[in-house]
Amino acid sequence: MEKSVKILITGKLHDVALQLLKNQPPELAVTEPLEIVYLPDAPRDVILKEIENTNVLISRSETDVDAPLLRAAKKLSVVARAAVGYGNIDCDMATELGILVVNTPGKNTNSAAELTLGLLLSLLRKIPAAHQSTSAGGWNRHHFTGIELGGKTIGIVGLGNVGHRVAKFAKGFDMRVICYDPYISDEVFRKNQAERKNTLEELLADCDILSVHVPLNKETKSMIREVELKKMRKGSFVLNAARGGIINEKDLLKTLHEGYIAGAGIDTFENEPNPLKELISHPNVIVSPHIGASTLEAQYRIGETIAIQVLKSLRGEIVDYPVNLPHVSILGSGDLRQFSVLTEKTSLVAAQIFDFHPAILKLTVNANVNKEDLQILKLSCLKGFLSHVSDEFVSYVNAERLLAKRGIQFEIELKNTLTSKNELLIEVFGTGTNEKISVGSVLYDGKFARLCSINDFIFEIEPEGDLIVMQNHDRPGVIGDVGTYLAKNKVNIAQFELSRNRRGGMAMSLIRVDGELETKVIDDFRKLPNLISAKLVSGL
Numbered sequence: 360m361e362k363s364v365k366i367l368i369t370g371k372l373h374d375v376a377l378q379l380l381k382n383q384p385p386e387l388a389v390t391e392p393l394e395i396v397y398l399p400d401a402p403r404d405v406i407l408k409e410i411e412n413t414n415v416l417i418s419r420s421e422t423d424v425d426a427p428l429l430r431a432a433k434k435l436s437v438v439a440r441a442a443v444g445y446g447n448i449d450c451d452m453a454t455e456l457g458i459l460v461v462n463t464p465g466k467n468t469n470s471a472a473e474l475t476l477g478l479l480l481s482l483l484r485k486i487p488a489a490h491q492s493t494s495a496g497g498w499n500r501h502h503f504t505g506i507e508l509g510g511k512t513i514g515i516v517g518l519g520n521v522g523h524r525v526a527k528f529a530k531g532f533d534m535r536v537i538c539y540d541p542y543i544s545d546e547v548f549r550k551n552q553a554e555r556k557n558t559l560e561e562l563l564a565d566c567d568i569l570s571v572h573v574p575l576n577k578e579t580k581s582m583i584r585e586v587e588l589k590k591m592r593k594g595s596f597v598l599n600a601a602r603g604g605i606i607n608e609k610d611l612l613k614t615l616h617e618g619y620i621a622g623a624g625i626d627t628f629e630n631e632p633n634p635l636k637e638l639i640s641h642p643n644v645i646v647s648p649h650i651g652a653s654t655l656e657a658q659y660r661i662g663e664t665i666a667i668q669v670l671k672s673l674r675g676e677i678v679d680y681p682v683n684l685p686h687v688s689i690l691g692s693g694d695l696r697q698f699s700v701l702t703e704k705t706s707l708v709a710a711q712i713f714d715f716h717p718a719i720l721k722l723t724v725n726a727n728v729n730k731e732d733l734q735i736l737k738l739s740c741l742k743g744f745l746s747h748v749s750d751e752f753v754s755y756v757n758a759e760r761l762l763a764k765r766g767i768q769f770e771i772e773l774k775n776t777l778t779s780k781n782e783l784l785i786e787v788f789g790t791g792t793n794e795k796i797s798v799g800s801v802l803y804d805g806k807f808a809r810l811c812s813i814n815d816f817i818f819e820i821e822p823e824g825d826l827i828v829m830q831n832h833d834r835p836g837v838i839g840d841v842g843t844y845l846a847k848n849k850v851n852i853a854q855f856e857l858s859r860n861r862r863g864g865m866a867m868s869l870i871r872v873d874g875e876l877e878t879k880v881i882d883d884f885r886k887l888p889n890l891i892s893a894k895l896v897s898g899l
């Protein structure tokens with residue numbers, strides 16, 4: 360029976376994600392059947408049980424993907440976070456276990472920014488309290504006098520996806536926008552018409568409303584405490600639709616009680632789903648239950664993106680939003696994507712034709728690529744090689760660690776002598792003097808991939824499907840025998856390439872066949888006259 364891939368979904372996902380996984384478009388189709396287990400409200404003990412034989416986990420913020428959960432997952436290869444923040448995932452442990460973590464940055468940006476402005480308007484115009492009073496029959500027009508946004512200064516911490524959208528919306532309300540983000544260039548500040556503040560202190564001293572839009576990490580945890588809040592003007596407001604804990608909740612509550620901070624709008628809490636009671640019930644605090652990303656539009660975009668990431672990863676392709684591929688900052692697209700696929704395939708060919716203990720794997724790249732590209736090509740080379748030589752699960756994530764574990768040295772060389780085509784050579788060296796094989800390939804025009812050499816033999820063959828790599832004496836009748844034998848066994852030859860070192864010397868042929876070759880067929884193939892060796896290369 361064909362092995363299926365189990366996808367466990369532990370958060371509410373838009374239907375588009377389920378539909379894409381069930382009805383995969385041809386360009387994203389996966390060969391194995393998918394078993395989708397949708398448990399959006401499952402408690403932890405159920406998830407722990409289900410995770411054991413799960414291959415892909417798709418989660419939202421309510422699932423703690425911590426070390427015990429990851430260790431319980433014996434077959435997990437991908438954790439897909441249907442959101443931006445991944446603080447609830449133990450990424451170090453995932454990396455250690457070779458599990459790829461992906462997320463969906465930018466897909467809920469607009470929703471989170473709109474909610475931030477919603478909280479701000481609600482807070483300054485007292486809309487929730489006015490609604491409550493009016494719907495209960497009251498008519499207290501003087502009780503709900505608010506404050507205008509126009510002319511006020513908003514201080515944004517973190518001018519990333521959400522932060523810069525909040526800046527844009529705030530501008531629409533005629534607010535003055537000041538920002539603190541040491542990791543963003545002046546150009547981004549200029550583009551967003553945001554005034555740069557070089558320190559958090561400068562920002563705090565100069566704003567009426569503080570809004571945080573940074574990830575929660577060691578640096579940002581409790582970055583706003585009582586001391587920081589008191590650097591703001593008395594009567595200021597604060598907003599947190601990023602992550603609970605960036606603003607220390609106890610300190611915020613204290614300054615609210617003291618009347619120093621006039622009010623707060625909060626969507627994200629330190630302890631979800633059980634936030635600090637005194638904080639959420641404070642009369643000057645407006646709260647929502649972490650719904651920044653909860654709009655139809657954001658969930659559609661997230662659902663679509665996460666399903667695509669999952670399908671790409673199952674197809675072994677480079678994903679668009681990896682979280683734990685630490686050295687790869689720019690991921691493959693266009694030529695690089697094709698070239699990395701070719702690198703992986705070439706490496707897979709090399710891994711299936713050497714017959715000695717490998718000591719060094721060397722990748723030589725002759726193409727116009729930069730340093731980040733080389734890292735992608737390196738990972739592709741390692742993945743292709745190891746997926747054949749290692750029994751362990753190999754991914755871009757753990758390939759380096761697995762190679763080191765096997766004691767194989769990796770070398771990479773970049774030559775820049777060509778402009779119109781990308782070439783690569785993969786060499787495997789053993790410890791003995793004659794222990795060496797090399798496989799070369801080339802990518803023409805960014806789309807035509809060809810295997811072009813094995814050792815000293817030259818070819819031009821598509822790296823697709825199954826290949827027989829055959830070495831024989833250069834004597835009459837060999838090709839005829841091969842053709843007759845394969846035809847007899849109902850194997851169709853898609854491409855046949857013969858190369859020889861000299862007339863009457865040695866020859867090598869690459870035979871690309873349609874469909875998969877049975878072991879028996881290749882075993883008997885080896886018995887044909889004049890054959891020196893025949894190796895099957897599969898999985899291309």
Ligand SMILES: NC(=O)C1=CN([C@@H]2O[C@H](COP(=O)(O)OP(=O)(O)OC[C@H]3O[C@@H](n4cnc5c(N)ncnc54)[C@H](O)[C@@H]3O)[C@@H](O)[C@H]2O)C=CC1
Pocket residue numbers: 443444445464465467468471516517518519520521522539540541542543572573574575578579600601602626627649650651652653
């Ligand atoms: N409430 C909700 O449902 C949602 C919450 N979020 C959260 O909002 C936050 C922002 O998300 P994005 O804008 O998408 O992230 P982003 O990564 O695009 O932007 C974060 C920005 O923070 C800056 N930053 C990092 N450390 C900093 C520091 N110590 N001081 C100042 N700036 C710093 C970075 O340079 C970056 O520009 C995240 O915590 C994310 O998880 C995002 C979407 C929905």
Ligand SMILES: O=C(O)CCC(=O)C(=O)O
Pocket residue numbers: 370419420421441442443444445467649651652653
């Ligand atoms: O809706 C979710 O699961 C959380 C969204 C969020 O906070 C994020 O994207 O960082």
